[in-house]
Amino acid sequence: MSMHGTETDQSYARAGFGARAHRGSRPAIVVVDLTNGFTDPSLPTGADLSSVVAATGQLIGAGRSADVPVLFTTIAYTPAELSGGAVAWLRKAPGMASLREGSSAVALDARLPVGPSDHLITKKGASAFFGTGLGALLSGLRVDTVLICGATTSGCVRASAVDAVQSGFDVLVPRQCVGDRADGPHQANLFDIHAKYGDVIELDDALGYLGSLAAAVSV
Amino acid sequence: MSMHGTETDQSYARAGFGARAHRGSRPAIVVVDLTNGFTDPSLPTGADLSSVVAATGQLIGAGRSADVPVLFTTIAYTPAELSGGAVAWLRKAPGMASLREGSSAVALDARLPVGPSDHLITKKGASAFFGTGLGALLSGLRVDTVLICGATTSGCVRASAVDAVQSGFDVLVPRQCVGDRADGPHQANLFDIHAKYGDVIELDDALGYLGSLAAAVSV
Amino acid sequence: MSMHGTETDQSYARAGFGARAHRGSRPAIVVVDLTNGFTDPSLPTGADLSSVVAATGQLIGAGRSADVPVLFTTIAYTPAELSGGAVAWLRKAPGMASLREGSSAVALDARLPVGPSDHLITKKGASAFFGTGLGALLSGLRVDTVLICGATTSGCVRASAVDAVQSGFDVLVPRQCVGDRADGPHQANLFDIHAKYGDVIELDDALGYLGSLAAAVSV
Amino acid sequence: MSMHGTETDQSYARAGFGARAHRGSRPAIVVVDLTNGFTDPSLPTGADLSSVVAATGQLIGAGRSADVPVLFTTIAYTPAELSGGAVAWLRKAPGMASLREGSSAVALDARLPVGPSDHLITKKGASAFFGTGLGALLSGLRVDTVLICGATTSGCVRASAVDAVQSGFDVLVPRQCVGDRADGPHQANLFDIHAKYGDVIELDDALGYLGSLAAAVSV
Numbered sequence: 001m002s003m004h005g006t007e008t009d010q011s012y013a014r015a016g017f018g019a020r021a022h023r024g025s026r027p028a029i030v031v032v033d034l035t036n037g038f039t040d041p042s043l044p045t046g047a048d049l050s051s052v053v054a055a056t057g058q059l060i061g062a063g064r065s066a067d068v069p070v071l072f073t074t075i076a077y078t079p080a081e082l083s084g085g086a087v088a089w090l091r092k093a094p095g096m097a098s099l100r101e102g103s104s105a106v107a108l109d110a111r112l113p114v115g116p117s118d119h120l121i122t123k124k125g126a127s128a129f130f131g132t133g134l135g136a137l138l139s140g141l142r143v144d145t146v147l148i149c150g151a152t153t154s155g156c157v158r159a160s161a162v163d164a165v166q167s168g169f170d171v172l173v174p175r176q177c178v179g180d181r182a183d184g185p186h187q188a189n190l191f192d193i194h195a196k197y198g199d200v201i202e203l204d205d206a207l208g209y210l211g212s213l214a215a216a217v218s219v
Numbered sequence: 220m221s222m223h224g225t226e227t228d229q230s231y232a233r234a235g236f237g238a239r240a241h242r243g244s245r246p247a248i249v250v251v252d253l254t255n256g257f258t259d260p261s262l263p264t265g266a267d268l269s270s271v272v273a274a275t276g277q278l279i280g281a282g283r284s285a286d287v288p289v290l291f292t293t294i295a296y297t298p299a300e301l302s303g304g305a306v307a308w309l310r311k312a313p314g315m316a317s318l319r320e321g322s323s324a325v326a327l328d329a330r331l332p333v334g335p336s337d338h339l340i341t342k343k344g345a346s347a348f349f350g351t352g353l354g355a356l357l358s359g360l361r362v363d364t365v366l367i368c369g370a371t372t373s374g375c376v377r378a379s380a381v382d383a384v385q386s387g388f389d390v391l392v393p394r395q396c397v398g399d400r401a402d403g404p405h406q407a408n409l410f411d412i413h414a415k416y417g418d419v420i421e422l423d424d425a426l427g428y429l430g431s432l433a434a435a436v437s438v
Numbered sequence: 439m440s441m442h443g444t445e446t447d448q449s450y451a452r453a454g455f456g457a458r459a460h461r462g463s464r465p466a467i468v469v470v471d472l473t474n475g476f477t478d479p480s481l482p483t484g485a486d487l488s489s490v491v492a493a494t495g496q497l498i499g500a501g502r503s504a505d506v507p508v509l510f511t512t513i514a515y516t517p518a519e520l521s522g523g524a525v526a527w528l529r530k531a532p533g534m535a536s537l538r539e540g541s542s543a544v545a546l547d548a549r550l551p552v553g554p555s556d557h558l559i560t561k562k563g564a565s566a567f568f569g570t571g572l573g574a575l576l577s578g579l580r581v582d583t584v585l586i587c588g589a590t591t592s593g594c595v596r597a598s599a600v601d602a603v604q605s606g607f608d609v610l611v612p613r614q615c616v617g618d619r620a621d622g623p624h625q626a627n628l629f630d631i632h633a634k635y636g637d638v639i640e641l642d643d644a645l646g647y648l649g650s651l652a653a654a655v656s657v
Numbered sequence: 658m659s660m661h662g663t664e665t666d667q668s669y670a671r672a673g674f675g676a677r678a679h680r681g682s683r684p685a686i687v688v689v690d691l692t693n694g695f696t697d698p699s700l701p702t703g704a705d706l707s708s709v710v711a712a713t714g715q716l717i718g719a720g721r722s723a724d725v726p727v728l729f730t731t732i733a734y735t736p737a738e739l740s741g742g743a744v745a746w747l748r749k750a751p752g753m754a755s756l757r758e759g760s761s762a763v764a765l766d767a768r769l770p771v772g773p774s775d776h777l778i779t780k781k782g783a784s785a786f787f788g789t790g791l792g793a794l795l796s797g798l799r800v801d802t803v804l805i806c807g808a809t810t811s812g813c814v815r816a817s818a819v820d821a822v823q824s825g826f827d828v829l830v831p832r833q834c835v836g837d838r839a840d841g842p843h844q845a846n847l848f849d850i851h852a853k854y855g856d857v858i859e860l861d862d863a864l865g866y867l868g869s870l871a872a873a874v875s876v
Contacts, residue, residue, distance in 0.1 A: 003403070004401060004402075004403030004404060005403065007401065008401035008402075008403050008404065011266075011400045011401050012400075012401070014263050014314075015263055015264045015314045015400060016263060016264065016312060016313050016314015016315065016316070016317070017311075017312050017314060018311075018312075019310060019311055019312065019313050021310065021311050022310055044233050044234055044235060045234045045235065047230075069522070069524070078557065078558065079554060079555070080554075080555050080556055080557045080558070081557070081575075083555060084507070084555055084557075084579070085578070085579070086387070086507070086557070086575045086578040086579045087387075087574075087575070087578055088384045088385075088386075088387050088388055088389055088390075088574075088578050089384050089385060089416075091238060091240065091241055091389065092236075092237075092238055092240050092384060092389075092390070092415065092416060092417065092418075093235060093236050093237075093238065093414075093415050094235045094238050095233075095234045095235015095236060096235065097235070098235070116517060116518075117517070117518050117521060117522055118518055119516065119518045119519070119522075119524070120516065120518070122560075124385075124571045124574070125381075125384070125385035125571075125574070126381050126385065126415070126416075127381065127382075127385065130382065130385045130574075131385065131569070131570060131571035131572075131573070131574055132569060132570075132571075133562045133563075133569035133570075134569075135569070135792065135796070135824070135825075136525075136526075136562070136563075136568075136569055136823060136824050136825040137519075137524045137525070137825065138796070138825070139792070139795070139796045139824055139825030139826065140523070140524040140525055140526050140825030140826075141522070141523075141524045141825075142799070142801055144799055154411055155411075155415060158411075159378075159381050162344075162345050162346065162378050162381075163346075163349065165307045165308050165311060165344070166307075166308060166343075166344035166345065166346065166349045166350065166793060167307075167792070167793050167796055168305070168306075168307050168792075168793045168794065168795070168796030168797030168798075169307055169796065169797075170307055170310065170311075171307075171311070181230045181231075181234060182223060182226065182227035182230050182231070183223075183227075184222070184223030184224065184227050184407075185223060185227065185407070185410065185411060188403075188404070188407035188408075188410075188411075189407075189411070191404065191407075192373055192374075192377075192404060192407075192408070196311065196312050196345070196374060197308075197311060197345075198311065199311075288741070288743070297776065297777065298773060298774070299773075299774050299775055299776045299777070300776070300794075302774060303726070303774055303776075303798070304797070304798075305726070305776070305794045305797040305798045306793075306794070306797055307793075307797050335736060335737075336736070336737050336740060336741055337737055338735065338737045338738070338741075338743070339735065339737070341779075343790045343793070344790075344793075349793075350788070350789060350790035350791075350792070350793055351788060351789075351790075352781045352782075352788035352789075354573070354577070354605070354606075354788070355604060355605050355606045355744075355745075355781070355782075355787075355788055356606065356738075356743045356744070357577070357606070358573070358576070358577045358605055358606030358607065359606030359607075359742070359743040359744055359745050360606075360741070360742075360743045361580070361582055363580055385574060386573070386574050386577055387573075387574045387575065387576070387577030387578030387579075388577065388578075441841070442839060442840075442841030442842060443841065445839065446839035446840075446841050446842065449704070449838045449839050450838075450839070452701050452752075453701055453702045453752045453838060454701060454702065454750060454751045454752015454753065454754070454755070455749075455750050455752060456749075456750075457748060457749055457750065457751050459748065459749050460748055482671050482672055482673060483672045483673065485668070524825070525825075526822045526823075526824075526825050526826055526827055526828075527822050527823060527854075529676060529678065529679055529827065530674075530675075530676055530678050530822060530827075530828070530853065530854060530855065530856075531673060531674050531675075531676065531852075531853050532673045532676050533671075533672045533673015533674060534673065535673070536673070562823075563819075563822070563823035564819055564823065564853070564854075565819065565820075565823065568820065568823045569823065592849055593849075593853060596849075597816075597819050600782075600783055600784065600816050600819075601784075601787065603745045603746050603749060603782070604745075604746060604781075604782035604783065604784065604787045604788065605745075606743070606744075606745050607745055608745055608748065608749075609745075609749070619668045619669075619672060620661060620664065620665035620668050620669070621661075621665075622660070622661030622662065622665050622845075623661060623665065623845070623848065623849060626841075626842070626845035626846075626848075626849075627845075627849070629842065629845075630811055630812075630815075630842060630845075630846070633750075634749065634750050634783070634812060635746075635749060635750075635783075636749065637749075
């Protein structure tokens with residue numbers, strides 16, 4: 001993660017960043033905004049995130065064996081929110097206004113293995129936690145560790161990682177499970193997340209972690 | 220703000236990012252973490268942010284003439300927070316543990332023109348809004364626009380800008396008033412903020428905005 | 439509001455409660471949970487709130503003339519929330535589990551004059567603010583005063599009044615616009631609200647307030 | 658808890674309220690506002706809560722043996738908050754303005770057995786959760802159950818109980834550990850809490866619960 005050069009690395013080491021996140025016994029998988037609006041490259045806000053969707057599906061599969069809760073998010077705006085000027089973010093990022101409640105853009109990507117007991121959380125901003133019930137659900141589920149997947153790394157994934165650790169949870173971001181429409185911001189935000197908010201880890205590592213929990217469950 | 224190249228710029232234009240933020244009639248200045256811990260280069264978490272402190276002082280001066288509320292933040296941990304393992308962020312960023320309540324590291328930089336009616340908000344995470352009364356204060360003050368200053372651009376400033384726009388406020392970030400311990404993350408986060416959360420503007424522009432409000436006040 | 443006797447009144451006067459709430463120039467009407475689940479007396483969680491629905495309709499009518507934003511709330515649970523044990527409130531108040539997403543119990547009472555630009559906010563707890571985007575919407579709409587209607591006075595109305603004033607808004611509760619399934623808790627909570635969180639006022643008074651704003655708008 | 662009569666009891670039973678709260682293996686004790694401002698009867702906002710302070714001390718003692726985290730709250734306002742009109746609650750409840758940061762009114766009652774690893778949370782509103790880091794601390798401590806003590810039952814205790822269950826925690830309120838300046842509101846709010854948000858239990862029951870955890874710890 002030394003994309004910014006040795007001087008930055010030294011500065012960060014001195015400031016005490018980049019410690020290893022704890023991995024608890026009660027993780028949850030939070031899948032941020034893997035809706036058609038972000039994964040369909042034919043839509044203006046979308047990009048080809050096929051490999052991200054596939055890797056996230058693999059992670060969810062491993063989570064099922066360990067009874068890990070899975071929570072999906074989607075951004076969706078009502079007509080009132082789209083027309084009334086109430087949502088400041090829509091003024092700055094007006095492209096998000098294409099994410100209309102009830103449209104296919106806000107539906108989860110059909111390639112994801114969504115289960116009947118998975119949670120679906122509708123949000124209005126970047127963070128999966130802001131103005132939603134996610135934090136209360138995670139506390140209610142007695143979760144200690146959050147695995148964050150989804151899109152985009154530089155937007156909603158980053159914002160959700162910051163809020164997750166602020167909310168008291170340890171954060172893991174499997175690198176293959178997050179994606180972006182542009183590589184520069186993707187890499188820059190992986191750097192920030194790994195330095196300050198959660199461990200950016202390999203998918204194999206994440207699968208191993210969930211596998212060890214599944215083994216404990218099945219004993 | 221094209222640090223990531225033409226392809227990224229085209230992708231962002233297509234996705235509908237980077238619109239101009241509205242500038243309201245009732246701004247507030249939020250100064251994030253310009254405490255000795257971040258502005259004293261002799262401390263491990265600090266850097267030389269003299270020019271940021273000076274520019275922020277200039278902005279505050281202009282704000283005084285327009286009766287603009289000023290709110291400072293500091294990160295400060297109690298012994299219980301430092302020892303009990305309750306703060307997940309301290310596990311990932313253990314360097315922050317040097318910001319002990321009552322120490323000089325958590326005091327505002329003495330070069331800042333702090334006034335008797337300015338607010339001081341103690342926070343425990345990256346965002347000035349998370350787990351604090353800042354959002355309620357801004358609503359109570361009937362603020363519509365937030366000018367964000369402080370440190371670090373890639374950490375607490377970024378997190379605060381995301382929360383400010385999510386909270387319903389338009390966001391302006393005067394470039395000269397924010398700083399970081401490393402230039403790569405600084406630039407990458409200015410790019411993200413400007414694309415998605417608030418306008419990164421020149422100090423002169425911000426001074427002109429506040430000056431026009433001051434003229435209206437004094438009429 | 440002296441239901442608890444002279445001694446209580448004296449104690450409250452001494453403690454400095456019961457001041458008059460400010461009435462701002464930019465109110466919003468928040469209608470809490472006037473869904474069939476609460477207004478249909480044939481449902482277990484319901485009661486006959488016909489007069490509350492009628493009075494709230496009258497208030498909304500007056501608000502339309504003054505361009506006052508109207509925001510409705512509903513409690514609605516997904517299958518995941520109902521089955522997974524994630525929602526602590528459902529353990530304590532299991533009757534709320536009849537409020538299933540998509541059922542008629544969670545639909546707004548058809549007698550309410552819902553407009554196309556009104557907001558509808560789905561919540562999972564008692565307060566209209568908790569884990570929802572309501573606070574951000576009110577800030578984004580530059581609201582200063584919240585008129586709270588709905589049901590039940592002793593549950594979601596009370597919780598919403600507390601959060602509204604904590605969020606920075608002045609609070610008015612038109613007495614005829616709130617109701618409950620039982621009179622004892624209704625009266626006791628009107629007492630608490632009026633003493634500590636917002637003014638319990640007569641409907642006529644509220645209509646006059648909105649009327650004066652409408653006159654100003656139409657000038 | 659049938660203070661409101663049989664009809665109310667039947668209505669509540671039909672609506673599905675009053676189930677028994679779960680008692681988890683990882684409780685925390687939250688002590689709301691047992692500061693001199695509330696426990697010193699010579700102060701305008703105070704009352705004689707000696708028995709509440711004593712019972713809370715007993716509960717804390719039992720909690721120590723089971724390594725139960727203890728978190729105290731205090732309301733304290735800065736000069737900026739007191740003078741600037743930013744805090745809507747101070748307009749409605751101006752008596753709270755006597756709770757000045759640094760004054761003895763905001764200090765914890767000296768009779769409480771405060772330990773070096775206990776948390777102290779400063780709040781600005783009624784709820785111990787609103788605009789504070791309490792929710793994040795409880796999640797970070799992996800708490801599942803919250804025992805709420807303190808004052809006043811009809812104000813900050815009630816608001817904190819509502820937020821605790823909304824935040825995902827099971828709620829217990831030992832009757833002898835909460836108090837109020839007036840008995841009517843005290844009883845009415847115990848009724849509401851027990852019906853909807855958490856179990857109002859006897860101190861002996863709470864001590865037994867903590868004692869059983871302590872026994873498990875010491876094995």
